[in-house]
Amino acid sequence: MTAPTAAPSGAPPAGLAPARLLGRSVLGAVGKVGAVAMFAGRGVAAAATPPWFLGRLLRQLAAIGYFSLPVVGLTAVFTGAALALNIFTGGGRFNAEQVMPQIVALGITRELGPVLAALMLAGRVSAAIAAELGAMRATEQIDAMQTLSTDPFRYLVAPRLLAGVLVLPLLTAVADLLGVAGGWLVATRVLGFNPTVYVRNTVSFLQAWDVGSGLIKAAVFGFIVTVMGCYHGYNAKGGARGVGRATTHAVVSASVLVFAADYLLTSLFAHT
Amino acid sequence: MNGPAINLSPITAPAKLAWKGVRKRFGATSVLADLDLSVAAGRSLVIIGGSGQGKSVTLKVALGLMEPDAGQIALDGQNVSGLSASARRKLFSRFGVLFQGAALFDSVTVWENVAFRLLNADGVGRKAARARAIDALERVRLDAKVADLFPGELSGGMQKRVGLARAVVATPEILFFDEPTTGLDPITAAAINALIVEQVRRLGCTAVSITHDLASARTIGDEIALLHEGRIVWRGAPADLDATSDPRVRQFVDGRPDGPLTAQL
Numbered sequence A: 001m002t003a004p005t006a007a008p009s010g011a012p013p014a015g016l017a018p019a020r021l022l023g024r025s026v027l028g029a030v031g032k033v034g035a036v037a038m039f040a041g042r043g044v045a046a047a048a049t050p051p052w053f054l055g056r057l058l059r060q061l062a063a064i065g066y067f068s069l070p071v072v073g074l075t076a077v078f079t080g081a082a083l084a085l086n087i088f089t090g091g092g093r094f095n096a097e098q099v100m101p102q103i104v105a106l107g108i109t110r111e112l113g114p115v116l117a118a119l120m121l122a123g124r125v126s127a128a129i130a131a132e133l134g135a136m137r138a139t140e141q142i143d144a145m146q147t148l149s150t151d152p153f154r155y156l157v158a159p160r161l162l163a164g165v166l167v168l169p170l171l172t173a174v175a176d177l178l179g180v181a182g183g184w185l186v187a188t189r190v191l192g193f194n195p196t197v198y199v200r201n202t203v204s205f206l207q208a209w210d211v212g213s214g215l216i217k218a219a220v221f222g223f224i225v226t227v228m229g230c231y232h233g234y235n236a237k238g239g240a241r242g243v244g245r246a247t248t249h250a251v252v253s254a255s256v257l258v259f260a261a262d263y264l265l266t267s268l269f270a271h272t
Numbered sequence B: 001m002n003g004p005a006i007n008l009s010p011i012t013a014p015a016k017l018a019w020k021g022v023r024k025r026f027g028a029t030s031v032l033a034d035l036d037l038s039v040a041a042g043r044s045l046v047i048i049g050g051s052g053q054g055k056s057v058t059l060k061v062a063l064g065l066m067e068p069d070a071g072q073i074a075l076d077g078q079n080v081s082g083l084s085a086s087a088r089r090k091l092f093s094r095f096g097v098l099f100q101g102a103a104l105f106d107s108v109t110v111w112e113n114v115a116f117r118l119l120n121a122d123g124v125g126r127k128a129a130r131a132r133a134i135d136a137l138e139r140v141r142l143d144a145k146v147a148d149l150f151p152g153e154l155s156g157g158m159q160k161r162v163g164l165a166r167a168v169v170a171t172p173e174i175l176f177f178d179e180p181t182t183g184l185d186p187i188t189a190a191a192i193n194a195l196i197v198e199q200v201r202r203l204g205c206t207a208v209s210i211t212h213d214l215a216s217a218r219t220i221g222d223e224i225a226l227l228h229e230g231r232i233v234w235r236g237a238p239a240d241l242d243a244t245s246d247p248r249v250r251q252f253v254d255g256r257p258d259g260p261l262t263a264q265l
Helices: A014-048 A054-094 A097-138 A141-147 A152-189 A195-205 A208-234 A239-269 B055-063 B085-092 B110-114 B116-120 B126-139 B144-148 B156-168 B186-203 B214-220 B247-254
Strands: B015-026 B029-040 B044-048 B070-075 B095-098 B174-178 B206-211 B223-228 B231-236
Touching: A014 A152, A014 A208, A054 A097, A054 A152, A097 A141, A097 A152, A097 A195, A097 A208, A097 A239, A141 A152, A141 B085, A141 B095, A152 A195, A152 A208, A208 A239, B015 B055, B015 B206, B029 B044, B029 B055, B029 B070, B029 B206, B029 B223, B029 B231, B044 B055, B044 B214, B055 B174, B055 B206, B095 B156, B110 B116, B110 B126, B110 B144, B110 B156, B116 B126, B126 B144, B126 B156, B156 B174, B156 B186, B174 B186, B186 B206, B186 B214, B206 B214, B223 B247, B231 B247
Parallel strands: B044 B206, B044 B223, B095 B174, B174 B206
Antiparallel strands: B015 B029, B015 B070, B223 B231
């Protein structure tokens, strides 16, 4: 029979195990935030200073922007249409059906246009970036690029960040137009609104800042979505499984950060 | 237990590249333990060893893709460890690397892969870069017709040739080969070995290769060094591989699972 042994004098009491676990998690999270911030800083520095790879930028503008148009456009149309129906039904409870065009326009331009476009990009673009860079990491293409005297931050990361920041506001502008059009379609075809009055009410109600604040949000979201895709792909480890994990983390972290940034920016813009 | 005396052939010529007391750990695992190794200018050194003995880390540390925990990497007698990113990029212009899986860029054509350094780091115009890329492709026995294909359209052996063309196109001072024949059939592997020897001789450059393919090591190496547990435990000419009585070399050459080299299973 083994005699019970005393705990080593330096070992913490067993009751502190949850605290230790919590502490380790917090430290890990802080470390991750720091790593992402440093990565983003390097990416911004590479994007802001020459040499620029314009060919790569054009390719990313097409991949991130042009090819995202269908998914962003369809999402906006259906969301605008559903929003119109919901607001009409809800507004009917206190005889406010007639302000539906204004609320749809406000909801789309200030909130849903940029957020939905960003979420679509998180799913489509952030995942694709993470998978592509992760595969390049796994097959030593990023190492090879370094040995060919080419900075991967300038060649791979900077064009994607720039494209994200430039393109998402444009996609959001399209989403704003199509979202309002979706609402107009339902209002005029299903709910009996006059088409001209609907448009007049929308245009006269909307202020430039309603659209502008949404576009500023979109630029920030574009940065978040592309930086999370690049960060997780660039740092992918462990072959195919690592690439899969990087893709999942990129989409999840980009989506959560878009919502968090949305709240912060909305708070900032609340009184304007 | 004391092992046999280490045969480290005396180096009379000044070292082109040297690992001096290099240590590298990953967590609790020591991968390189005071590695001392050098290769003279114009010589071809092949590092052999079992899986997990530190061959890839030895190469990555020399290339600067990984920083050593301790020790130095000396190039022409100058310490090049811990260089800034821009200084490292300048240094890379003196190197050519053939990676294990060729590491070609999927999104650009074969000639753009070969001319990648010329186009993106050296500022060579596209027309001149393409001409040099096609010249390099022809040197590795690839037809100019493959220039406009994408890497995914090539066989493994052709990809290795393209990788070799990319490594030599800018006339480097040192060529690094990471498992150059892995995954190739014997005939293609022999062809790649012959091309490596031809290109190293043509350029008159120094070469450092890592491999566990003894046929490849015998063909491309002027010297062979056996790496075990992060240290060089034997070094000699290719002919000495068969002559030596060193039990570690004998076990590796004969491919016996039991012996002084512990198999990393």
